[in-house]
Amino acid sequence: IPGGDATGQDTTAVRPHAVAAVLRNITFTQERYDSFIELQEKLHQNVCRKRTLVAIGTHDLDTISGPFTYTAKPPGDIRFKPLNQAKEYTAQELMSLYKTDSHLRHYLHIIEDEPLYPVIYDSNGIVLSLPPIINGDHSKISLNTKNVFIECTATDLTKAKIVLDMMVTMFCEYCEEPFTKETLSADFINRKVGISESTEQIAQLLTKMCLRSEVMSDGEQIEVEIPPTRSDVIHACDIMEDAAMAYGFNNIPRTTPRTYTVASQLPLNKLSELLRQDLAAAGFTEALTFALCSQEDIADKLLKNISETRACHISNPKTAEFQVARTTLLSGLLKTVAANRKMPLPLRLFEISDVVLKDETKDVGARNNRRLCAVYYNKSPGFEVIHGLMDRVMQLLEVKPGQGNGYHIQAADDSTFFPGRCAEIFARGKSIGRLGVLHPDVINRFELTMPCSALDIDIEPFL
DSSP, X not given: OOSOOSSSBOSTTTOOEEEEEEEOSBOXXXXXXXXXXXXXXXXXXXXXXXXXXXXXXXXXXXXXOSOOEEEEEOGGGOEEOBTTOSSOEEHHHHHHHGGGOTTGGGTGGGTTTSSSEEEEEOTTSOEEEETTTEEBSTTOOOTTOOSEEEEEEESOHHHHHHHHHHXXXXXXXXXXXXXXXXXXXXXXXXXXXXXXXXXXXXXXXXHHTTOOEEEOTTSSEXXXXXXXXXXXXXXXXXXXXXXXXXXXXXXXXXXXXXXXXXXXXXXXXXXXXXXXXXXXXXXXXXXXXXXXXXXXXXXXXXXXOXXXXXXXXXXXXXXXXXXXXXXXXXXXXXXXXXXXXXSOSOEEEEEEEEEEEEOTTSTTSEEEEEEEEEEEESSSOOHHHHHHHHHHHHHHTTOOBSSTTSEEEEEOOOTTEEEEEEEEEEETTEEEEEEEEEOHHHHHHTTOOSOEEEXXXXXXXXX
């Protein structure tokens, strides 16, 4: 179904996705028909989240003609006779009509404030439905319907496919050509789970899990029927997992692995833990801050340009506080200081955690970088305290002062730090970070009032 046409508008802003299917040569009885309608209502309430994620429309295919067009139009431009009504209404009039309807009034809020309403037309301009509110009366299904057209409009494409699959699979059995079944072997389940059950016993285990199963004529293969409610079953391993649950995980015999391995901590994590203990011993308190933050936190508040930060942006942030992955630990520590301004001075905080930086050489376009950051907040800047902490860290890392394989600092310009009070740190010939007194504008932007010194270094080169 196209997402727009020459006369309508793109549906992206209101309800972006649509999927459809056809059930051919179906035979309805009153019981099957009632079940078909009830299934839609059940799905609307649970998987569809009261039609906000997905709305289902079912139509008699023989009363309409394709191709069908999914578009969006102003409510005053949409006119049709809705289900079980005697005359035509505009979509705007329908909103007023259904305000008092005990069933439909609960769904009006989904689109009523939108400038454009989603609508589905057939090739003759007949309205099939005004999702997610009501179907058209022209294409309503009855006991005599032989071919059913099912359309699902949605804000979530995955949920739309799941709902459509459920609708089709649950009623495909009433078509002339019903659905097919899948097979797998008992040996596959025995090997993967670590048991040795007969084919018949495994078929019983799967049936117990509501996966109706029968042993095939060869005695090895098992025919398994997957109900439409199990949209999670996409591979034989999913069936194997159900067999393991039915058998009981606690009943699976314990075995010794055939390979001998000794677990050990990652060197980077080991180094981080050792440094944490010694920084705490030096009188600094550890903080753990969020890995996501706002663009302001890592750019504007630190007097930086966001384009220079190499930050990874979240494509659909839910709040302004979680727009990007942090590129520095400093902003998180300063926010922690701001939240603890009532605590006695001085405040000494540190954090050893990962930041995320863009890196085109990596398959995901980014990499983690383990950093150490510490701040000292008091009535005086305390640069000597932060400098002493850096010397202690280098002593712990067994890096001696000096050029070459040692460490040294030299004056540097950085907009985050006070002019003339910033130094770049070099160790073993590489720049590993900076220390200095923070710029007064940075202090003010984090709603602080006292001077603050900071140390920010990369600890990965010391592995």
